[in-house]
Amino acid sequence: xxxxxxxxTTRARRRTTRARSDAGNVVSQITxxxxxxxxxxxxNAQLLAVNEQLKAQLLEIGSALGRLTxxxxxxxxxxxxxxxxxEAKPRRQRKPITDxxxxxxxxxxxxxxxxxxxxxxxxxxxxxxx
Numbered sequence: 001x002x003x004x005x006x007x008x009t010t011r012a013r014r015r016t017t018r019a020r021s022d023a024g025n026v027v028s029q030i031t032x033x034x035x036x037x038x039x040x041x042x043x044n045a046q047l048l049a050v051n052e053q054l055k056a057q058l059l060e061i062g063s064a065l066g067r068l069t070x071x072x073x074x075x076x077x078x079x080x081x082x083x084x085x086x087e088a089k090p091r092r093q094r095k096p097i098t099d100x101x102x103x104x105x106x107x108x109x110x111x112x113x114x115x116x117x118x119x120x121x122x123x124x125x126x127x128x129x130x
Contacts, residue, residue, distance in 0.1 A: 097103055
């Protein structure tokens with residue numbers, strides 16, 4: 001028997017077997033992830049449907065309460081108002097102001113508004129606080 005023949009064959013078999021088992025593990029992990037993903041997609045769709053049903057029921061209850069209590073013309077906490085669910089709209093991104101004159105006008109307008117508000121608060125404190 002030539003030297004190294006049997007060990008080379010055995011090593012090659014071990015490498016092939018190990019590579020197959022590693023590939024099999026990867027494939028089984030991917031299969032598990034795919035099935036878990038499908039389960040989560042299905043569950044998410046169900047939850048979205050339930051959420052829509054609950055929103056509709058909440059609107060229905062709110063409008064019924066509004067009819068029972070006489071609508072929003074009551075003041076205070078005594079009556080329930082109709083519930084309106086508004087969809088959140090994405091805020092518009094404004095462009096930065098780069099014109100120096102416009103920036104200065106804006107600073108002056110803000111300073112004027114702050115001064116007017118401070119004066120209003122001071123007057124309110126004097127009239128109510130004594």
